[in-house]
Amino acid sequence: PQTVYLKDYTPPEYLIDSVELDFDLDAQHTQVNSRLTMRRNPESAAAGVSLVLTGEELELISIQLDGNPLTESDFTINLETMTIQQVPQQRAFVISIENRINPKANTALEGLYLSSSMLCTQCEAQGFRKITWFLDRPDVMTRFKTTLSADKTQYPVLLSNGNKIGHGDLANNRHWVSWEDPFAKPCYLFALVAGQLECVSDSFTTMSGREIALEIFVEQHNVDKCAHAMQSLKNAMRWDEDSYGLEYDLDLYMIVAVDHFNMGAMENKGLNVFNTKFVLARPDTATDSDYEHIEGVIGHEYFHNWSGNRVTCRDWFQLSLKEGFTVFRDQQFTGDRTSQAVKRIQDVNALRTRQFAEDASPLAHPIRPEAYIEINNFYTLTVYEKGAEVVRMLQTLLGAEGFRKGCDLYFQRHDGQAVTCEDFVNAMEAANGVELSQFRRWYSQAGTPVLTVSQHYDADAQQLHLTIQQSCPPTPHQPDKAPLHIPVKLGLLAADGSPATFVINGQQQTDITLNLTEAEQSFVFDELAEKPVLSLLRGFSAPVNLNMPRSLEELAFLFKHDSDTFNRWEAGQQLVVQVIFGLIEDLHNHLPLHLNALVVEAFHSLLNAEADDLSYQALLLTLPDESYLAGQMTVIDVDAIHHAREFVKTTLAHALEDDFNRVYLIHHRDESGKFDADAIGRRRLKNACLSYLSQLESSDSYTLILAQFEQAHNMTDQMAALSVIVNSQHPAKASCLDKFYQQWQQEALVIDKWFALQASSYMPNTFATVQALMQHPAFDMKTPNRVRALIGAFSQANPVHFHAKDGEGYRFLADQVLALNTLNPQIASRMVTSLAQWRRYDKGRQKLMKQQLQRIVMTEQLSKDVYEIASKSLA
Numbered sequence: 001p002q003t004v005y006l007k008d009y010t011p012p013e014y015l016i017d018s019v020e021l022d023f024d025l026d027a028q029h030t031q032v033n034s035r036l037t038m039r040r041n042p043e044s045a046a047a048g049v050s051l052v053l054t055g056e057e058l059e060l061i062s063i064q065l066d067g068n069p070l071t072e073s074d075f076t077i078n079l080e081t082m083t084i085q086q087v088p089q090q091r092a093f094v095i096s097i098e099n100r101i102n103p104k105a106n107t108a109l110e111g112l113y114l115s116s117s118m119l120c121t122q123c124e125a126q127g128f129r130k131i132t133w134f135l136d137r138p139d140v141m142t143r144f145k146t147t148l149s150a151d152k153t154q155y156p157v158l159l160s161n162g163n164k165i166g167h168g169d170l171a172n173n174r175h176w177v178s179w180e181d182p183f184a185k186p187c188y189l190f191a192l193v194a195g196q197l198e199c200v201s202d203s204f205t206t207m208s209g210r211e212i213a214l215e216i217f218v219e220q221h222n223v224d225k226c227a228h229a230m231q232s233l234k235n236a237m238r239w240d241e242d243s244y245g246l247e248y249d250l251d252l253y254m255i256v257a258v259d260h261f262n263m264g265a266m267e268n269k270g271l272n273v274f275n276t277k278f279v280l281a282r283p284d285t286a287t288d289s290d291y292e293h294i295e296g297v298i299g300h301e302y303f304h305n306w307s308g309n310r311v312t313c314r315d316w317f318q319l320s321l322k323e324g325f326t327v328f329r330d331q332q333f334t335g336d337r338t339s340q341a342v343k344r345i346q347d348v349n350a351l352r353t354r355q356f357a358e359d360a361s362p363l364a365h366p367i368r369p370e371a372y373i374e375i376n377n378f379y380t381l382t383v384y385e386k387g388a389e390v391v392r393m394l395q396t397l398l399g400a401e402g403f404r405k406g407c408d409l410y411f412q413r414h415d416g417q418a419v420t421c422e423d424f425v426n427a428m429e430a431a432n433g434v435e436l437s438q439f440r441r442w443y444s445q446a447g448t449p450v451l452t453v454s455q456h457y458d459a460d461a462q463q464l465h466l467t468i469q470q471s472c473p474p475t476p477h478q479p480d481k482a483p484l485h486i487p488v489k490l491g492l493l494a495a496d497g498s499p500a501t502f503v504i505n506g507q508q509q510t511d512i513t514l515n516l517t518e519a520e521q522s523f524v525f526d527e528l529a530e531k532p533v534l535s536l537l538r539g540f541s542a543p544v545n546l547n548m549p550r551s552l553e554e555l556a557f558l559f560k561h562d563s564d565t566f567n568r569w570e571a572g573q574q575l576v577v578q579v580i581f582g583l584i585e586d587l588h589n590h591l592p593l594h595l596n597a598l599v600v601e602a603f604h605s606l607l608n609a610e611a612d613d614l615s616y617q618a619l620l621l622t623l624p625d626e627s628y629l630a631g632q633m634t635v636i637d638v639d640a641i642h643h644a645r646e647f648v649k650t651t652l653a654h655a656l657e658d659d660f661n662r663v664y665l666i667h668h669r670d671e672s673g674k675f676d677a678d679a680i681g682r683r684r685l686k687n688a689c690l691s692y693l694s695q696l697e698s699s700d701s702y703t704l705i706l707a708q709f710e711q712a713h714n715m716t717d718q719m720a721a722l723s724v725i726v727n728s729q730h731p732a733k734a735s736c737l738d739k740f741y742q743q744w745q746q747e748a749l750v751i752d753k754w755f756a757l758q759a760s761s762y763m764p765n766t767f768a769t770v771q772a773l774m775q776h777p778a779f780d781m782k783t784p785n786r787v788r789a790l791i792g793a794f795s796q797a798n799p800v801h802f803h804a805k806d807g808e809g810y811r812f813l814a815d816q817v818l819a820l821n822t823l824n825p826q827i828a829s830r831m832v833t834s835l836a837q838w839r840r841y842d843k844g845r846q847k848l849m850k851q852q853l854q855r856i857v858m859t860e861q862l863s864k865d866v867y868e869i870a871s872k873s874l875a
Ligand code: HT7
Pocket: 122, 124, 125, 262, 263, 264, 265, 266, 267, 300, 301, 304, 323, 376, 379, 826
C-alpha cells in the first residue's frame, strides 16, 4: 500500500464551485447523479490538462463534459480514481456523472450505508469517494445542492445539509426533497439520511435574537430518550456564545441517531449523525457517566461548527487543528457544566493511561503526523487528546484572555478557509505579540517528555533550589528530540498545609508557571523560612511524565492538604502506586504482603472528612487502574498488578469496613431521575464504597449488593451493583445476569453494557464466557457497538484474561480481527492496537503476541487499515 506524506502536499489543480447531487435512493440500488461546476485552480502550479477525480467501489452509468457524453478513450477508471484526459483550462466547465452504489452491501459503514432500516452517510475522512467521483480532499470547498427521492413508505424522512428548499410527490409512491447548504464545505461534511424517523423538536434563540429550529431524529421506540440530548444541545449553543462569542449560522440544526456507527458522532454541516450511544438516555437506561458523555459529545460536534466546519483543515495531516481544539473546547464545556476538578482528573487519567501508552508504542506519532497509509488510523488519542493538551498549554502560556484573543483572530482571519496548525499558532502569536517558535515542536515531535526533578532547601539562605531536566524517549523515525517549551505550574506548601509565600524574580507569590525551554533549568525560590513541600505540575499543566522521588509521608501530606485539586488527587494516586509497586516486588520475591499503615490512615481520614464535591471525593477513593499501573512498569506483569491492587483494596475494605458502610448508608437514597451534581456525587461516592465492601465477600456485603441491584430505579446504581457481582463469587451472579438481560433485551445500548461487563470480568472462566457470548443470538459482528462491547472490552479492559499465559486471548483477538477485516476495516484495525504493545511484556508473551501480529500481516487481502497498524506494530 502507498504512503501519503505531508511534505508532498500541493494545492488542488481544480476547484469545484458548486455541485448538484440527485440521489434516487434504494437499499441495494441507489443511483447518484452529480453535476460538478469546476475550474482550474489559479493557485496550482501543476501544468497538466487532465482531471483526476477520486472514486471507489462505484459503478459508472454515464459521464458528460459540458453536456457532451465522454467515450471510453476520453477517460480511465482504476480502483481509486477516474482520470479525464482533457478538460478546459481557461474557463469553467461542467462534469455530469451518473453512477450506482449498493448501500446494503456496505458493511464498512463509510459512504452511504444501511443502519437498521435507515440509509445514512459517513464521509469523514474519505467516504464521499464511495458515493460518487469527486475531489475528495478537505481543501476543495463546494456549495452543495442535494435532491433526495425515495419510496414514501420506507423513507418518509429525507434529510441533507443546510435548508430545505422544496419537496413533492412522484409516481409509484415515491417523493422528493431538495436541500441547499449556503456554506461552501469540503465533501467530508456532506450527509444524507433517509428513513422512518420520528422528530423531537425544540428551538434556540441565539445571542443576536435569531430563532434556530432544533430537531433530533430517532426511531420511534427511542423518542422517550431524547430529552437530555436536546437540553445538552441548547447548553452547548449557549456556552459557545458565552465562552467564545460564537453563534450558530444556519436556521436549522439536526441530529440523527443511528445504531451502526464506527465512531461516536459526526459533525456534518447542519446534520450531525450520531451513534445512538451518544444521544439516547433515560434514567433507567443510562448511567450518570453516560449522561455526561452525551452532553460532552453533543457539545463536541456542535463546537465543530466553528472549529472544523467554518474553519476546516487544509489536509488530513492537520486533523488535530480541528480535533485537538474541539476536544479542548468540549473539555472546558463539560468542566463548566459539571466539576472542573473531576473533569480534569478524568481527562488526565485517560490521557496518561491510553495516550501515553500509544506514545510509548511503535504507533507513536506527532499530533500532526507526517505520513499515513490509511488516514482513518490517525483518529487517535494522540491527535485528539494530546492535541487538546497542546491547545491547553497555549491557553496556560497566553492566559485566558490572550488565548481568547488568539481564537477570535483565528476565526476572523480564516472563516471559510481550509487551513493548517501553523495558521492557528500564527493567530495566537499575532493576537498576543508573542513568539511561539519553540512551542511549535509540540506539533512535530512525538513521545511523552520526562521531567526529572531535583530540589534542595538551603535553610541558611532560606531558599529552595529546583532543577528540572527534560528529555524525551525516541519514537519511530525520531531518534533525537529537541527541548520543548513546557509550562510547569507549581505551588509550595508550608508545614501546616497552608500555601507558602515565596519570592521569585523579585516578586512575592504563592504559585507560578515556570517556562521550561532548555534541556536543564534551575530556579530559586527566596524568602522561605522553612522547608516547603513542592506541588509541581499543578492541574497537569503539560502532558509529561514526572520523575521526582517523593516519600510516602510527603505524598500523604499533599493528599491531605494540597489546594490544587488535581495534585491532591495525584498525590493519593502516587502514594498507592508506590505501595503497589512495593507489593509487586514482594510478590516477585515470594514475601508475604503487608499494607503500609499510611495508606489506611490516609483513606480513613478521607472517609471522615467533610466534602462538598462528592464526585471528587469518590475519585480520591478510587485506586489507580491496572492499565495505568501497567504503563509504569518496564516489563508488565498483569497478574502481579492485579494481585497487588486487589490486596490493597481488600485490606482497605477490611480495615475500614465501618467507614465504608457508614458513608454508603449516608448517601444511599433513591434519587433516580435527579442529575444535579449532588445527586450524581452521592451515587458515585456510595458506589465507590460498595465496590470496596464487595471485596469482603461476606454475607452482609452480598446482601447489601443484591438489595441495591434489585431495588435500583436508575442504571447507575443497577450497573454498579451488577458490576461488583460479576467480579465476585456472589451466589446470585448467574440469576442477576439473566434477570438483567431479560429486563433490557429490547434496549441495545443496555445489552452492550451486559456484554462488556462479562467480557471485562476478572473471574476465572471469563474467556469461556466470551467465547460463548460470541455465539449469543444478540451478538453481531456487523454492529460496531456490540463488537466494542464484547471483543473490545475483553482485549482492552481485561488485562489478566487477555494476556493469559497460553496466548488464547491473543489468538482469539487475531481471529476476530481477520473476520472483521473484510466486514469493517476501521473497526478491525482499532482492535489490532491491543497487540501493538507487545514489547512491553515478558519474553513468552512477546513471542505469542508477535506470532499473532505476523499471522495478521501475512493474511491475503488485508485492508490498508489493518495492514498499517499490524505492520507498524511489528517494526
Ligand atoms: N470528526 C468526526 C470523525 C469521525 C470519523 C472518522 C473516521 C471514520 C468515521 C468517523 N466518524 C466520525 C468525529 C469527531 O471527532 O467529532
